[in-house]
Amino acid sequence: MSSDADREAKADHIRHLLETEGEAVETNTLGFNQGRYDSVAGLEDYDALKRTARAIKEDAIERLPELLEELRETVEANGGTVYLADDAADANRYIRDLAIEDEADRVVKSKSMTTEELEVNEALEGDGVDVVETDLGEWVLQVADEAPSHIVAPAIHKSEDEIARLFNAEFDPEEPLETAEELTMFAREQLGELIREADIGMTGANFVTADSGSIMLVTSEGNARKVAVVPDTHVAVAGVEKIVPSVEDLAPFIELIGRSGTGQDITSYISLLTPPVDSPVVDFDEPDVAFADRDDDREFHLVLIDNGRLEMREDDQLRETLYCIRCSACANTCGNFQSVGGHAFGGETYSGGIATGWEAGVHGYESAAEFNDLCTGCSRCVEACPVEIDIPWINTVVRDRLNRAGDDGQFEFLYDELVPDAEPGGLDLQKRLFGNYETLAKLGSATAPVSNWVAGLGPVRTLMERTVGVDSRRSLPAFQRETLQDWYDRRGPRRPASDADREVVLYPDTYTNYIDVERGKAAVRVLEALDVHVRLPDVPGSGRAPLSQGMIETADRKASRVYATLAEHLDAGRDVVVIEPSDLAMFRNEYEKLMPERSFERLRDGSYEILEYVYGLLENGADASELRSGNGGPDVAYHSHCQQRTLGLDVYTRAVFEDLEYDVLESEVECCGMAGSFGYKEQYFELSMDVGDRLAEQFTTPEASDRQIVASGTSCEDQLDDLLGRDAVHPVELLDPRSRQH
Amino acid sequence: MSVDTGSTTQRFEAALADLEVPVTSTDPSKFERTVERIAGEPAIGTSLPFPSVSLPDWVDDEPSPRDLESATTGITAASIGIADYGSVVLPATPSGAEQVSLFPDLHVPVLRESDLVADMPTAIERLGPQLREGHSAIVATGPSATADMGSLVKGAHGPKDVHVLLLEEAGEDDE
Known part of the structure; x- marks a missing residue:
């Protein structure tokens, strides 16, 4: 339950991170993200590789109990030991006992998020063991006493200058350190000494193969190689989900993990170790004994961690999380993460999009609640994920569960009568407001323009900010008294069904119907100009608004009603055309989770994004000269919608612009930062604007500043209006033969 | 998995060129001279499992921990080269090939041209039986590197430079 004070505290925290860490995080994540695009472009069949990787993980998690047994047998046959720890305390007890048995003074580690999850360093240090992180990024954080801000590059929030200041203050070197090169060589030397004298080497494992008892480590520095071979004892810590059946299963992951994460085709080292x-052993107590003359008796312990994972495996919604290979693509591609990093977009251990699943599973829902709302559902991570996890869905499910875990009954008396949702009484007011936007829009439209005057009044905005956290710095969309449907009922079709080539049901999404009616009219005129008979029946909201607030049951009810309304039209061979990409994404993606497969497939296959449909009409011989072309129209600065791109639909808008000879400059950002209701929320307003600034920068260059701003999503249009003070329109408004734009 | 252009050897060399990793082709008759040209001293190595060549005398092939720290060059055998990536597969041996390839500033992997494969799945298929027999290997691609200190630096905990020696053997030498 967020109060105004909670929201302000959250806004303060985010503002602090934007100021202190935002710049370094932005530079690094944008670099990784672009690297990913460049690197996967070099693959012959990226999608096939992802599908293979996904299938391997699905099979491995399905067969996990059996693979665990096989792995135990192979590791023991190889001469190692396997310990399956129930939870962090159990794992730490085992590792501490090992250190005591070995009389270990020092443990050297390579980077492992799973050991962060266990907090094994603190456990060992409590026994007086010196624990040294040898990954340079982790070591910087150990020296600075900070937590990782990224699961792969833990210190990305720190700049070269900051690290130099830290080292110079901490180590007081003879010559002050300045460059990355100097800092690296200094760290190599210091850590080299520490590794020399270590008693135990501890690594994680990116993958573990059941057939050979091997672990695979993905690294670049070489520290993991040293940690694994210098001391005589090797402890590898891995979540049980890291097991795959065989060595051969590793190939697709080797090809995907570096590309997906830091944008490298492959990292310097892929260690394939079958320990012992x-x-x-590199024993500096016997510095002159040749390696060839040694007869070592190495010790190897594989510590496998359950800590909630086996329960996640039983959970139909969280299970996909276990397919995660911790590559960080979802973090790097996320607009919000690019601005604030893992110190805001993360829980106790994990950060980035998929972290919601991890935190809910291993640390509990409270840890996930800290950052779950930062996922706006933009879905850009879905295509970035090398194992095709529907990360926004996991975030939605966790949000729904958090909503339901709220304080039942507090506002029940007040709201259950007023709002038509299916959610528990304790649901956060802000979420309930945005989740029931359709009801609000109906009411606002029916009482416009009075509703707009009232909503625009200073005291009302202040009250709205205090009670439900609608940021008073945002301009509110104005409701139209005459809805799109009213207009169409009054006007009637201009292309009768009898002489039309096709029949279309134009979906009157909430925003188009009540607020941006003009783009709806433009869509009608464009379709009619291309010989299409248009119908505009009364269809309910898609459920996108409640779903984005984690109100799954409400969204589910809406989905059923949408389908009930559209089924007959589909059966009659009419095409469903959608203007708002986030609603089409419901039909094409989320509805799969909300309705029977056959119903989902029927609606999915029968629905189209408006420009996708226009493209299809033109390809099939419709007369393009009926539309306004780039010759009569303005030059364009175009921002496609995040979900539109994930669905692969941006290509059609681009193709239509090209066919009609528009001069187009396209944005290169993942998301505008508005993401439906996100940018209206008081606690996220500044973050939303920071994400939007990356887009604003591209559209305020000399080349872009005189162009007509065009965006496919409503919230993108609103965000661009706010960012640039220039009116943004939908692509279909450009094509409208009656268009008044320039 | 990459787009197939040119011979396996050409693609391997092109991938190494992208990584700015030098590669020198040699044959058994010129092997020692080539090593001499590439390697600095002191150099350490582990014996090469190739019948046609062996390490020059001046390369210490029975190194100790002390040698590991003083050597500037490490020479070891690579069992497979992967054309798509410019990677070499470095098998671990009881004689310390892993350490020799890791500690000195320059690593010189010796790879027979006949051990080149086109892509990653082929390499991993070859490695499968070896790992199942208990062996270990590193798929190494270029020198060690880090970006953790604010910008990319070559040579973190491992070698700063790699120079691949590609050994062309005549058919009759290839036993």
């Missing part, structure tokens, strides 16, 4: 390894 053949390599000799």
Whole structure:
């Protein structure tokens, strides 16, 4: 339950991170993200590789109990030990006992998020063991006493200058350190000494193969190689989900993990170790004994961690999280993460989009609640994920569960009568407001323009900010008294069904019907100009608004009603055309989770994004000269919608612009930052504007500043209006033969 | 998985060129001279499992921990080269090939041209039986590197440079 004070505290925290860490995080994540695009472009069949990887993980998690047994047998046959720890305390007890048995003074580690999850360093240090992180990023954080802000590059929030200041203050070197090169060589030397004298080497494992008992480590620095072979004892810590059946299963992951994460085709080292390894111990107590003359008796312990994972495996919604290979693509591609990093967009251990699943599963829902709302459902991570996890869905499910875990009954008396949702009484007011936007829009439209005057009044905005956290710095969309449907009923079709080539049901989404009626009219005129008979029946909201607030049951009810309304039209061979990409994404994606497969497929296959449909008409011989072309129209600065791109539909808008000879400059950002209701929320307003600034920068260059701003999503249009003070329109408004734009 | 252009050897060399990793082709008759040209001293190595060549005498092939720290060059065998990536597969041995390839500033992997494969799945298929027999290997691609200190630096905990020696053997030498 967020109060005004909670929202302000959250806004303060985000503002602080934007100021202190935002710049370094932005530079690094944008670099990784672009690297991913460049690197996967070099693959012959990226999608096939992802599908293979996904299938391997699905199979491995399905067969996990059996693979666990097989792995135990192979590791023991190889001469190692396997310990399956129930939880962090159990794992730490086992590792501490090992250190005591070995009389270990020092443990050297390579980077492992799973050991962060266990907090094994603190456990060992409590026994007086010196624990040294040898990954340079992790070491910087150990020296600075900070937590990772990224699961792959833990210190990305720190700049070269900051690290130099930290090292110079901490180590007081003879010559002050300045460059990355100097800092790296200094760290290499310091850590080299510490590794020399270590008693135990501890690594994680990116993958573990059941057939050979091997672990795969993905690294670039070489520290994991040293940690694994210098001391005589190797402890590898891995979540149980890291097990795959065989060595051969590793190939697609080797090809995907570096590309997906830091945008490298492959990292410097892929260690494929079958411990205890053949390599000799590097014993500096016997510095002159040749390796070839040694006869080492190496010790190897594989500590497998359950800590909630086996329960996640039983959970139909969270299970997909276990397919995650911790590559960080979902973090790097996320607009919000690019601005604030993992110190805001993360829980106790994990950060980025998929972290919601991890935190809910291993630390509990409270940890996930800290950052779950930062996922706006833009879905850009879905295509970035090398194992095709529907990360926004996991975030939605966790949000729904958090809503339901709220304080039941507090506002029940007040709201249950007023709002038509299916959610528990304790639901956060802000979420309930945005989740029931359709009801609000109906009411606002029916009472416009009075509703707009009232909503625009200073005291009302202040009250709205205090009670439901609608940021008073945002301009509110104005409701139209005459809805799109009213207009169409009054006007009637201009292309009768009898002489039309096709029949279309134009979906009157909430925003188009009540607020941006003009783009709806433009869509009608464009379709009619291309010989299409248009119908505009009364169809309910798609459920996108409640779903984005985690109100799954409400969304589910809406989905059923939408389908009930459209089924007959589909059966009659009419095409469903949708203007708002986030609503089409419901039909094409989320409805799969909300309705029977056959119903989902029927609606999915029968519905189209408006420009996708226009493209299809033109390809099939419709007369393009009926539309306004780039010769009569303005030059364009175009921002496609995040979900539109994930669905692969941006290509059609681009193609139509090209056919009609528009001069188009396209944005290169993942998301505008508005994301439906997100940018209206008081606690996220500044973050939303920071994400939007990356888009604004591209559209205020000399090349772009005189162009007509065009965006496919309503919230993108609103965000661009706010960012640039220039009116943004939908692509279909450009094509409208009656268009008044320039 | 990459788009197939040119011979396996050409693609391997092109991938290494992208990584700015030098590669020198040699044959058994010129092997020692080539090593001499590439390697600095002191150099350490582990014996090469190839019948046609062996390490020059001046390369210490029975190194100790002390040698590991003083050597500037490490020479070891690579069992497979992967054309798509410019990677070399470095098998771990009881004689310390893993350490020799890791500690000195320059690593010189010796790879027979006949051990080149086109892509990653082929390499991993070859490695499968070896791993199942208990062996270990590193798929190494270029020198060690880090970006953790604010910008990319070559040579973190491992070698700063890699120079691949590609050994062309005549058919009759290839036993």
